[in-house]
Each structure stands twice: as structure tokens, then as C-alpha cells.
Amino acid sequence: MNMSKYSIFSLAKQALNFHEGWGKVWRNPEPKKHYDVIIIGGGGHGLATAYYLAKNHGVTNVAVLEKGYIGGGNTGRNTTIVRSNYLWDESAHLYEKSMKLWENLSQDLNFNVMFSQRGVYNLGHSLQDMRDIQRRVNANRLNGIDGEIVDADELKRRIPILNTSRHSRYPVLGASFQPRGGTARHDAVAWGFARGADSLGVDIIQQCEVSGFIRENDRIAGVETNRGNIGAGKVGIVVAGNSSVLADLAGFRLPVTSHPLQALVSEPIKPVLNTVVMSNAVHGYISQSDKGDLVVGAGIDSYNGYGQRGSYTVIENALAAIKELFPVFSRVRMNRQWGGIVDTTPDACPIIGESPVKGVYINCGWGTGGFKATPGSGYVFAHTLAKDQPHELNQAFSLQRFSTGRLIDEHGAAGVAH
Amino acid sequence: MLQIPCPWCGIRDESEFSYGGEAHITRPLNSENLTDEEWADYLFMRKNTRGAFLEQWQHAQGCRRWFNIQRDTVSYKISASYKVGEQPPQGMGNEK
Numbered sequence: 001m002n003m004s005k006y007s008i009f010s011l012a013k014q015a016l017n018f019h020e021g022w023g024k025v026w027r028n029p030e031p032k033k034h035y036d037v038i039i040i041g042g043g044g045h046g047l048a049t050a051y052y053l054a055k056n057h058g059v060t061n062v063a064v065l066e067k068g069y070i071g072g073g074n075t076g077r078n079t080t081i082v083r084s085n086y087l088w089d090e091s092a093h094l095y096e097k098s099m100k101l102w103e104n105l106s107q108d109l110n111f112n113v114m115f116s117q118r119g120v121y122n123l124g125h126s127l128q129d130m131r132d133i134q135r136r137v138n139a140n141r142l143n144g145i146d147g148e149i150v151d152a153d154e155l156k157r158r159i160p161i162l163n164t165s166r167h168s169r170y171p172v173l174g175a176s177f178q179p180r181g182g183t184a185r186h187d188a189v190a191w192g193f194a195r196g197a198d199s200l201g202v203d204i205i206q207q208c209e210v211s212g213f214i215r216e217n218d219r220i221a222g223v224e225t226n227r228g229n230i231g232a233g234k235v236g237i238v239v240a241g242n243s244s245v246l247a248d249l250a251g252f253r254l255p256v257t258s259h260p261l262q263a264l265v266s267e268p269i270k271p272v273l274n275t276v277v278m279s280n281a282v283h284g285y286i287s288q289s290d291k292g293d294l295v296v297g298a299g300i301d302s303y304n305g306y307g308q309r310g311s312y313t314v315i316e317n318a319l320a321a322i323k324e325l326f327p328v329f330s331r332v333r334m335n336r337q338w339g340g341i342v343d344t345t346p347d348a349c350p351i352i353g354e355s356p357v358k359g360v361y362i363n364c365g366w367g368t369g370g371f372k373a374t375p376g377s378g379y380v381f382a383h384t385l386a387k388d389q390p391h392e393l394n395q396a397f398s399l400q401r402f403s404t405g406r407l408i409d410e411h412g413a414a415g416v417a418h
Numbered sequence: 419m420l421q422i423p424c425p426w427c428g429i430r431d432e433s434e435f436s437y438g439g440e441a442h443i444t445r446p447l448n449s450e451n452l453t454d455e456e457w458a459d460y461l462f463m464r465k466n467t468r469g470a471f472l473e474q475w476q477h478a479q480g481c482r483r484w485f486n487i488q489r490d491t492v493s494y495k496i497s498a499s500y501k502v503g504e505q506p507p508q509g510m511g512n513e514k
């Protein structure tokens with residue numbers, strides 16, 4: 001397809017045509033009979049995988065099969081926080097790779113993903129919180145990841161509307177701060193990767209639900225879908241909350257449970273919060289979008305659920321926490337509320353690598369915090385699919401770690417849903 | 419908020435309960451003879467069913483007892499509630 005490059009000149013030219021001349025951003029092809037690689041799931045991670053397969057490995061006979069529309073899952077439902085300040089070396093390196101890709105992503109994709117490095121604060125409310133923050137920030141710095149420790153007075157100076165009173169129920173004692181953290185526009189991430197992959201020859205096929213796997217001689221040969229059977233040399237499963245459903249169809253088990261995770265946005269208000277604030281202890285996180293709405297994230301519902309909605313108590317708790325931290329927001333009205341389905345693992349770390357079925361690879365378990373990993377996840381998973389072996393950055397994240405016992409406990413740094 | 423039927427106390431709000439995940443997982447008796455894979459299967463692998471699911475709850479702020487329910491994980495509709503030690507509804511055994 002002849003896709004135009006976006007630039008100041010194309011913008012000016014289209015402006016003269018009252019913006020009616022913009023072409024389609026990706027094709028809408030019929031599925032072919034056979035692909036070298038089929039990616040199941042057209043969220044950010046699946047689309048990024050397809051993009052890097054084509055771009056970095058020259059594998060272009062690739063299809064992304066999406067049962068709904070691309071980005072309609074967690075990609076389009078998350079609160080868009082990006083950071084890389086994880087505790088353990090394995091995760092720190094993986095998320096930091098992603099951060100580096102974010103820093104150049106709009107240029108690389110020629111698509112504005114609105115990556116905004118406005119900084120991310122993780123609040124501490126007890127002496128133990130503060131000790132954990134010190135440990136994490138020091139570990140981050142040893143890994144070359146930016147981080148600083150900020151005390152309550154300095155926090156008050158930087159974020160005047162934050163309640164740092166000693167008399168609140170859970171007083172704010174300080175925070176960790178990652179200056180390079182921030183937010184990005186979630187839809188644009190899906191669209192940018194889709195456009196990039198499509199222009200390199202990848203077929204993006206929407207309204208195409210995978211309902212079974214076809215095997216030949218103990219190896220994967222293709223998938224069954226509502227649009228017919230499609231042959232494949234290799235298959236990558238990247239379906240977030242539905243990972244266990246697909247694993248079940250393929251015939252293996254996962255240490256994953258699916259839970260609703262909810263978020264809300266307020267009515268748009270004038271700029272009042274120019275950074276991201278999250279709190280593990282009282283469990284809430286908040287930022288303000290460029291449109292002016294406050295974006296608030298809640299916790300997961302304790303029960304297993306696939307219904308893309310959760311219980312009211314959970315968002316009530318999150319809003320109570322936000323109101324305690326920012327009393328000035330107590331009368332802001334909430335506009336919309338929704339849920340996504342996140343795939344959590346016992347060690348709060350993803351699973352990226354081969355599955356027990358030959359030719360089938362899985363990338364899942366990102367739980368409440370995989371948006372920030374979108375480019376990095378696609379980067380290492382594309383490598384794994386192309387080379388039939390993991391990239392050094394995802395080696396430690398194999399499914400086998402649950403048998404060897406080599407878990408990577410990130411509950412501390414991933415503890416808040418983000 | 420879910421309305422959960424405790425077999426002892428009747429229907430109460432979800433906020434009185436705590437969740438225990440998949441029901442009918444049996445601890446292997448011969449753990450010293452298990453392979454690492456079999457042990458991992460018991461410890462970590464979960465059904466995570468999309469649809470009718472048997473799960474454990476505890477009435478933490480009521481009678482404090484554990485029990486099982488059958489709940490659809492898409493519609494969240496609860497169709498059975500039974501005591502620990504009782505049989506699950508017809509056709510919902512503890513097959514893997």
C-alpha cells in the first residue's frame with residue numbers, strides 16, 4: 001500500500017483540503033491460506049511483536065488475528081503509566097529496554113504516540129515504605145535507571161495540591177521519583193504499531209477469533225477461526241486476560257488468573273497536575289490527560305472474572321484514597337468508568353517464551369502493568385519467535401521458572417495496579 | 419458488588435467475604451515423590467475457567483467459615499453454594 005509519511009508538510013497540505021484527504025492508515029485484507037507466523041491478539045503487545053518481526057528480523061509473512069478491533073482490550077483501557085523502576089535486575093532490564101524504545105517511538109513509527117515524560121512519583125506512607133523505596137531507588141541506580149528519593153517537604157513544594165499533612169490517616173512521608181517516567185496515548189500506540197507493521201507487509205485481520213489449534217505430528221500447523229482455518233509455521237499467543245482460554249485450547253496449563261481491573265476519568269478540568277502520582281499503600285494512582293480529565297486507576301477485584309467490569313467497592317476505595325491525597329478533587333465529577341481483564345501471575349512478572357506445544361509461543365502475565373512494556377515486550381517476543389530462542393532480556397521469564405522455582409518476585413514494585 | 423450466598427448465613431454483600439480462588443485443589447499426598455513439574459502444577463497452575471467455575475470464599479466478616487460456590491466468570495451469576503466437603507453441582511467434578 002502506498003502510505004503517506006506524516007510530516008508538517010502533509011499536515012499543511014491536508015489542512016488546505018479541510019482534512020478530507022487523509023488515506024486509510026492500514027489495509028483490511030482477507031486472511032491468506034498460510035502465514036509464517038500468526039500472532040493471536042491485536043493489542044499493543046501483539047501489534048508490536050508483528051512490527052519488530054518485520055522490521056528487525058525480516059519476517060513479513062505475518063498475520064495479527066484480533067477477535068474484536070485492535071486496541072479494544074486492555075491497550076485501550078489502561079491508565080497509560082510508563083516507568084521502569086522495578087526492583088530486580090531481570091525486570092529492571094526488561095522494562096528499561098522498553099523505556100528506551102518509548103523515548104524514540106514516535107520518530108521510529110512516524111506516528112505521534114504522545115509519550116510524555118512528566119515523571120512518576122511512588123508515595124511512601126510508613127517507615128517501612130520509605131526503607132523499601134530507598135532500596136528500590138538504589139537498585140535502580142545501580143542498573144543505570146534514573147531515580148531519586150523525595151521527602152515530604154520537597155513533595156509539597158513540587159506538587160502543592162498534594163496533602164502532606166502529618167494528621168491524615170496514612171500520612172505521606174516521601175516518595176520515589178522517576179523523572180523519565182510518564183504517560184503515552186494508548187490508542188495511538190496500537191494504531192502506530194498497526195500502521196508500521198502493515199506498511200512492512202503484515203496482515204492485520206480484525207473480527208477474527210481463534211477457536212482452536214491445528215497440529216500435525218506434534219507440531220503446530222495452524223489455527224481455527226470464525227473466518228476459516230489458517231495455516232501457520234509458528235503461532236504467538238498474546239491475548240492478555242484470555243491467555244488461559246487459549247492455553248486451554250492448545251492443551252497446556254498456565255499459572256495465570258484473570259481479574260477485572262477498573263479505571264475512571266473525570267470531567268475535563270484546567271491543568272492542575274503535571275505529573276503522575278501513585279500510592280501502593282492507599283491504592284490509587286492519578287494523572288491528568290492533555291484533554292484535562294483526571295485519569296484514576298483502581299485496584300483489581302479479588303475474584304476471577306472475564307466480564308470486563310468489576311465491583312463498585314473497588315472504585316469507591318480508589319476514590320477515597322485519591323480524595324485523601326488530593327482533597328482539592330473532592331468535588332470533581334467522574335465521567336466514565338470501565339474495566340479490563342488482566343492476567344496476573346504468582347510473582348507479578350510476565351511469561352514470555354516457548355510453550356509445551358512445539359511452534360507455539362506465549363507472551364502473557366503482564367497483569368496490571370503491561371502497557372509500559374508494550375514496545376519492549378514486542379521487541380523480545382519478536383526475537384523469540386524469529387530465532388526460536390529467547391532474547392537475553394526475556395530468558396528469565398520462561399514458563400519453566402515455575403518448576404525450577406526461579407521466580408522473580410516483583411510484588412513490591414508492581415504492587416499497585418498500573 | 420456481588421451478592422454471595424453463604425451456606426450458613428444466607429446472602430450477604432461481597433465486601434464481607436474474602437476470596438480463595440479455584441476450589442477442589444487437592445494437595446498431593448506423595449509430595450516427596452513428585453517431579454518438579456508435578457509440584458509446580460499443584461502449586462501454581464490454575465484452571466482460570468471462562469464460564470462456570472467452582473471457587474472458594476470465606477465469610478471473613480461473618481461466620482468466618484470457608485465454603486464453595488459455582489459462579490459464571492463472564493456474567494458473574496452465582497448458581498450454587500455448598501459447604502466444604504460437599505459434592506459440587508452435577509457435572510462439575512474436580513477433573514483437571
Ligand SMILES: Cc1cc2nc3c(=O)[nH]c(=O)nc-3n(C[C@H](O)[C@H](O)[C@H](O)COP(=O)(O)OP(=O)(O)OC[C@H]3O[C@@H](n4cnc5c(N)ncnc54)[C@H](O)[C@@H]3O)c2cc1C
Nearest residue numbers: 041043044045067073074075079081210340370371372418
Ligand atoms: C484499567 C487498567 C489500567 C491499567 N493501567 C496500566 C498502566 O497505567 N500502566 C501499565 O503499564 N499497564 C496498565 N495496565 C495493564 C495493561 O493494560 C496490560 O498489561 C496490557 O495492555 C496488555 O497488553 P496487550 O496488548 O497484550 O493486551 P490487550 O490490549 O488486552 O490485547 C489482547 C487482545 O487479544 C484479543 N483476543 C483475546 N482472545 C482472542 C482470540 N481467541 N482470538 C483473537 N484475539 C483474541 C483481545 O480482543 C485483545 O484485543 C492497565 C490495565 C487495565 C485494565
Ligand SMILES: [Zn+2]
Nearest residue numbers: 424427477481
Ligand atoms: Zn457466613
